[in-house]
Amino acid sequence: MKALLIRLYPTHWRARYGDEFLAILEERALGPFDVTDIILGALDAQFRLRRLGPDPSHGRGFTMSLRIGGAAAMIGAPLWSAAFVIGSDTFAGVDPRAPFLLMIAGSLALIVALAGLSAFQARVHPVLSWLAFALPAIGTVLSLVGAAGTALSGDGYFELFFFGVLTSLVGSLFFAIATYRTAVLSRPGALLLGVGTIVGLVAGNGVATELLTVAGLICFTLGWLMLGVRAIRIDGTAVARRPA
Amino acid sequence: MERRIPEFGRFAEPSLLILVSLSDGPKHGYAIMQDVESGTGRPMGAGTLYAALARLEERGLIEPLPPVDRRRPYRLTAVGASDLAEQLRGLSQLAQQGLRQLGEPQP
Numbered sequence A: 001m002k003a004l005l006i007r008l009y010p011t012h013w014r015a016r017y018g019d020e021f022l023a024i025l026e027e028r029a030l031g032p033f034d035v036t037d038i039i040l041g042a043l044d045a046q047f048r049l050r051r052l053g054p055d056p057s058h059g060r061g062f063t064m065s066l067r068i069g070g071a072a073a074m075i076g077a078p079l080w081s082a083a084f085v086i087g088s089d090t091f092a093g094v095d096p097r098a099p100f101l102l103m104i105a106g107s108l109a110l111i112v113a114l115a116g117l118s119a120f121q122a123r124v125h126p127v128l129s130w131l132a133f134a135l136p137a138i139g140t141v142l143s144l145v146g147a148a149g150t151a152l153s154g155d156g157y158f159e160l161f162f163f164g165v166l167t168s169l170v171g172s173l174f175f176a177i178a179t180y181r182t183a184v185l186s187r188p189g190a191l192l193l194g195v196g197t198i199v200g201l202v203a204g205n206g207v208a209t210e211l212l213t214v215a216g217l218i219c220f221t222l223g224w225l226m227l228g229v230r231a232i233r234i235d236g237t238a239v240a241r242r243p244a
Numbered sequence B: 001m002e003r004r005i006p007e008f009g010r011f012a013e014p015s016l017l018i019l020v021s022l023s024d025g026p027k028h029g030y031a032i033m034q035d036v037e038s039g040t041g042r043p044m045g046a047g048t049l050y051a052a053l054a055r056l057e058e059r060g061l062i063e064p065l066p067p068v069d070r071r072r073p074y075r076l077t078a079v080g081a082s083d084l085a086e087q088l089r090g091l092s093q094l095a096q097q098g099l100r101q102l103g104e105p106q107p
Helices: A002-006 A011-025 A032-049 A066-087 A097-116 A119-124 A126-153 A155-182 A187-204 A210-236 B005-022 B029-040 B046-058 B078-102
Strands: B062-064 B073-076
Touching: A002 A011, A002 A032, A011 A032, A011 B029, A011 B046, A032 A097, A032 A119, A032 A126, A032 B046, A066 A097, A066 A210, A097 A126, A097 A155, A097 A210, A119 A126, A119 A155, A126 A155, A155 A187, A155 A210, A187 A210, B005 B029, B005 B046, B005 B062, B005 B073, B005 B078, B029 B046, B046 B062, B073 B078
Parallel strands: none
Antiparallel strands: B062 B073
16 A cells, blocks of 8 residues: 555655655554545645646645544534434424435544544554544445435435444444544543444434433534544644744 | 745645754654654654655755665755744744733743
């Protein structure tokens, strides 16, 4: 995979930096954060080569950061919760497509969050971190197909949509475990997220009561929000904390 | 003096962190990443590191040294050191002004 990632960069860039860049990639396990950052770095190099951007000499580039991951978490989790709430019987008059759209938008945001917030976890628990990223990615595709199928041909695809949602939840659970075990960002946030996803999975199988489902949803949302806020705070204080 | 780092757009902050890391001597890429991460508590990806290194080298603020076992160290140039000092003085003045306005004790 490392050789493939380097091939995303322009030829002249590889000729200059390729060897030392590969040496760095071989130093530690790559997680979703690192791979996303390298893909964005390759895009930046390609754009600079083609003189694209607002200022060709030093145009704005792309970079993956805790800030992006944190913001995505703070957007994605409320969208997920809103999808569940709007999809409940209480909101029977709402356009039936609304919960599907909210769920897909929330899932996409949470995939970005999982990439942006997984840098440190991936170095200690690479398999868990990759599963935490891959399962929601697969789950979102399944949900998307399920939602499109449901919209076009009725309830036959709803089970696929719901299976995608549960798959995404398992990904969030793995992320919570990796974060808690690595002791990064916010352990209470990871704990809340873990509890929320477990309750969500139980509720998905029709076992939990309505009250427990609401409690799980609140834990899930609060957990992601706490992790997102913590990530943004760490990113925001980065320069200030560095001794000059 | 012309202020160069703010022109680096999204890479201004990584560039500043890299220059600070190189201020105590030459380092190769992985050592810079570790230094920045341990100093800030924030991860720096290899993509961001090399995008910033390329810009800094292009502007003559750092220069590469001969590689050692595929790892190439970089060091600050005289222009880079002077530019970094100017940036840090600016940040320090801003911090002091902010602390003064908040009524907080200043270092």
